Amino acid sequence: xxSSSSSYxxxxxxxxxxxxxxxxxxxxxxxxxxxxELLCSSSNIPRNTAIMMVDPExxxxxxxxxxxxxxxxxxxxxxxxxxxxxxxxEDMFQNVLSQVADQFSRAFRINELKTEVTNRxxxxxxxxxxxxxxxxxxxxxxxxxxxxxxxxxxxGGGRVNCPCKYNFSDDGKKVTPRRDVPNYPKYTLSQETxxxxxxxxxxxxxxxxxxxxxxxxxxxxxxxxxxEFNMNPITLKRWLLAIQENYRNNxxxxxxxxxxxxxxxxxxxxxxxxxxxxxxxxxxxxxxxxVCHDLDHPGYNNTYQINARTELAVRYNDISPLxxxxxxxxxxxxxxxxxxxxxxxxxxxxxxxxxxxxxLILATDMARHGEILDSFKHKVDNFxxxxxxxxxxxxxxxxxxxxxxxxxxxxxxxxxxxDCLLEEYFMQSxxxxxxxxxxxxxxxxxxxxxxxxxxxxxxxxxxxxFETVMKLFPQIEEIMVQPLRDSRDHYEExxxxxxxxxxAQKKKTExxxxxxKKK
Numbered sequence: 001x002x003s004s005s006s007s008y009x010x011x012x013x014x015x016x017x018x019x020x021x022x023x024x025x026x027x028x029x030x031x032x033x034x035x036x037e038l039l040c041s042s043s044n045i046p047r048n049t050a051i052m053m054v055d056p057e058x059x060x061x062x063x064x065x066x067x068x069x070x071x072x073x074x075x076x077x078x079x080x081x082x083x084x085x086x087x088x089x090e091d092m093f094q095n096v097l098s099q100v101a102d103q104f105s106r107a108f109r110i111n112e113l114k115t116e117v118t119n120r121x122x123x124x125x126x127x128x129x130x131x132x133x134x135x136x137x138x139x140x141x142x143x144x145x146x147x148x149x150x151x152x153x154x155x156g157g158g159r160v161n162c163p164c165k166y167n168f169s170d171d172g173k174k175v176t177p178r179r180d181v182p183n184y185p186k187y188t189l190s191q192e193t194x195x196x197x198x199x200x201x202x203x204x205x206x207x208x209x210x211x212x213x214x215x216x217x218x219x220x221x222x223x224x225x226x227x228e229f230n231m232n233p234i235t236l237k238r239w240l241l242a243i244q245e246n247y248r249n250n251x252x253x254x255x256x257x258x259x260x261x262x263x264x265x266x267x268x269x270x271x272x273x274x275x276x277x278x279x280x281x282x283x284x285x286x287x288x289x290x291v292c293h294d295l296d297h298p299g300y301n302n303t304y305q306i307n308a309r310t311e312l313a314v315r316y317n318d319i320s321p322l323x324x325x326x327x328x329x330x331x332x333x334x335x336x337x338x339x340x341x342x343x344x345x346x347x348x349x350x351x352x353x354x355x356x357x358x359x360l361i362l363a364t365d366m367a368r369h370g371e372i373l374d375s376f377k378h379k380v381d382n383f384x385x386x387x388x389x390x391x392x393x394x395x396x397x398x399x400x401x402x403x404x405x406x407x408x409x410x411x412x413x414x415x416x417x418x419d420c421l422l423e424e425y426f427m428q429s430x431x432x433x434x435x436x437x438x439x440x441x442x443x444x445x446x447x448x449x450x451x452x453x454x455x456x457x458x459x460x461x462x463x464x465x466f467e468t469v470m471k472l473f474p475q476i477e478e479i480m481v482q483p484l485r486d487s488r489d490h491y492e493e494x495x496x497x498x499x500x501x502x503x504a505q506k507k508k509t510e511x512x513x514x515x516x517k518k519k
Contacts, residue, residue, distance in 0.1 A: 010419045011065065016075035017043050023072075025251070025423050027416045029205035032064045039063065041249050043078040050081040189218055197263060198270040200408045200480055204260050205416065212259040213240050219266045219287065228280040230344035239339040246295050246329055251423040253297035258290075260417075264402040265290040271480075272473040277385050282395065285353060288341075289360035289399055292330035297322060300428050302365065307437045320365040327358045356392070363396035364403050372396050373465055380471050397469060407458055407487045408466075408480045414487065418450055451495035458488045 015022040024042045026035055040047055053061045053076050061067055061076055070076055189197075196202050197215060207215070220226050220236060247255035265286055269275065275283065305313040305321045312321040331354065334340050342350050363372055376397045384390050406417040425443035432439045441447050466481050 010416055011069060013067070014070055014072045014075050015039070015042055016077045021072050021075065025419060026065075027205055027420075028065045029416075030065055031208055033208070035065065036063055037249050039078045045078065045080055047249065051078050052081060053078050189214065194218070194222075198267050200264060200267050200271075200405070200483075201410055201413075202263055202267070203410075203413050204256060204263065205413065207259075209244060209255060212255070213237075213244060216240055216259065216262060216291065219262070223266070223269065223275070223283050223287065224280055225284045225287065229284060229342055231341045232343070235338065235343065236341055239333065239341045240291075242333045242336070242339045243291055243295070246333065248297060248299065250297060250299035251427070252417070252420040253294050253299060253424065258294060260406065261293060261399075261402045262287065262290040264405045264408070265398065268398060268402065268476075271476060278391065281349075281353065282391065285356045285360065286395055286398060289357045289395075290402055292357070293326060293361050293364050293399065293403060295326045295329040295333075297326070299424055300431070302367065303440065304428055304432060304437070307432070308435065320362055320367070323362045323365045327361050330357070330361070356395070359392065360395055360399045363400060366404075369400070369461065369465075372400065373468065377468055380468060383472055394472070397465070401465060401469060404462065405480075407454070407462060408483050410483075411487070411490065418454060422448070422450065422453060449495075449498060451491045451498060454491045455488065455495060458484060458491065463488065 009028070010025050011028055012023055012025045015024060022042050024038060026038055030038075036051060037047055039045075039053065040049055040051060043051075045051060051063075053063055053067075055061055055070070055076055056074055193215075197219070204212075217236060217240060220231070225231070226233060226236060243258070244255050247253075247258055269283060269286065274286075278286075300308075302313075302320065302322050304310075306318045310321070312325050315321070316324040334342065337343065342353060345353065362368075372393070376393050379390050379393055383394070406414045408414075422445075425448075426445040429439045429443040429445065431437075442453060463481070463484050466476065466484060470477050470481055
C-alpha cells in the first residue's frame with residue numbers, strides 16, 4: 001500500500017484546560033458529535049453537555065472536522081453553555097434532574113418503600129393471574145422488584161473515581177441503556193453498503209454510532225442468528241444500545257473499535273465460507289464475542305492494572321484482568337431481560353454458549369498470543385472441522401485476527417488507528433511516569449515513532465498469524481495477507497526516511513560544533 005493522502009491525516013488542536021495545555025487528536029472523518037464528546041472528555045466536562053469553543057480573542061470556533069488548527073501558544077477553550085443559551089433542552093434536563101432528585105429522596109423513606117414493595121408485589125401477582133404475562137415480562141417485573149428491595153438494603157457508594165477501576169455496585173445504572181428503541185433511528189442500508197460490509201476494505205470512519213448499530217443489527221439478521229436463537233428483534237436493538245453505551249470514549253478502545261472488530265469478523269465469515277464449515281451457534285458465538293470483547297475498557301492495559309494494583313487486578317488475581325472484566329460486563333448486560341438476546345435459548349445450550357464466548361474474549365489477551373498460535377499451528381495441517389477442540393482453537397485465532405486487523409485495511413483507513421493507539425499508549429505511559437511505575441518503551445512518547453511501533457508488530461505478530469490462517473483458508477492471501485506485507489514495506493520505507501533525516505541532522509550538528517571550535 002502507498003502512503004495515505006494528507007486528507008486522511010489526523011488533526012490536532014490544543015486546549016486550555018484549567019491552565020494546562022491539552023492536546024486533542026482526531027480523524028478528519030470524525031463527526032461533529034464525536035468531536036464534541038472528545039472535547040468534553042478532554043476538558044473534564046460531563047458527556048453530552050452543550051458546549052462552545054472560543055479562541056484566545058473570544059471568537060467562536062466551529063466544532064467540526066474542518067475547524068482551523070491552532071498551536072500551544074494560541075489555545076482554544078471549551079466552555080459549557082449557560083442556562084440562557086440552552087433554552088428548552090436545559091429546561092428538559094432540569095426537569096429530569098428534578099425527577100431523579102425526587103426518586104432519590106423517596107429511597108430514604110423506608111416505611112413508604114416497604115409499603116410500595118408490598119403493593120407492587122400484590123399488583124404484579126394479580127396481573128400474572130389475570131393476564132398471564134409472558135416470561136420476559138414477568139422477568140422484567142421481578143427485576144423492578146429487585147431494584148426496589150436493593151434500595152431498602154443499600155445506599156451504595158458510586159463508581160470509584162479512577163478511569164481504570166470499576167465498582168460493581170453501580171452496575172444497574174451503567175449497564176441499562178439511557179435511551180430506548182424509539183430513539184434508535186432505522187437506517188436502510190444500500191446494496192453497495194451491504195456488499196462493502198463483507199470486505200476488509202470497509203471504511204469504518206464514515207459512519208455515525210447509530211449507523212454502526214444498524215450495520216451490526218443487519219449482520220445478525222443476515223447471518224440467520226436472529227432466527228437461529230429466536231431473538232426478539234426489539235431485544236436485539238436494546239442489547240446493541242447497551243453495548244454501545246458501555247464502551248468508553250477512549251482514543252482507541254471505543255465503540256468504533258468494537259464495530260471494526262465485529263465487521264472484520266463478519267467479513268472473514270463470508271470470505272472463508274465459514275457458514276459451510278461451522279454451525280450457526282458458532283457464528284453467533286464469534287459475532288457476539290467480537291461485539292463484547294472490549295466492553296468498558298478503561299484505556300489502560302493489563303500491565304498498568306497489575307503494576308498499579310487496581311481493583312480489577314485484585315479482583316482477578318492479576319490474570320487477564322481486563323478480559324475477565326469485559327466478560328463480566330457482557331453477561332451483566334445479558335442478565336437484563338430487556339437486553340437478553342439469548343432469552344429463548346435452552347438453559348443448557350446457553351451455558352455452552354456463555355462458556356464459548358468467555359473463552360474467545362479471554363483469548364484476546366495478547367499475553368497468551370504465543371500459546372494460542374502455537375496450539376493452532378499444531379492443528380492446522382491436519383485440521384478437522386468435526387473436532388470440537390480444533391474448532392474452538394480456530395475460533396480463538398479468528399477473534400485474535402479480527403481484534404488486531406487494522407493493518408489489513410487500506411492505508412487511509414488503517415493509519416488513523418495507529419495515531420489513536422499511540423495517543424492511548426502515551427496517556428498510559430505519562431500516568432505511569434507520574435505514579436513511578438515501569439514504562440514499556442513501545443508506549444513511551446520519547447522513544448517510539450509510528451514506523452518503529454508498527455514494523456515489529458506487523459512482521460512478528462500479524463504476518464505469522466495471518467499466514468498460518470492462510471494455510472486453512474488460502475483465499476485470504478490476496479485480500480488480507482498481501483496488504484499486511486505492503487503495510488510492512490510502507491513503514492520500513494518511512495523508517496528509512498526517518499533514519500536518513502536523523503543522520504543528516506546529526507552530521508549538521510557535528511559540523512556546526514566543529515565550526516564553532518575553529519573560531
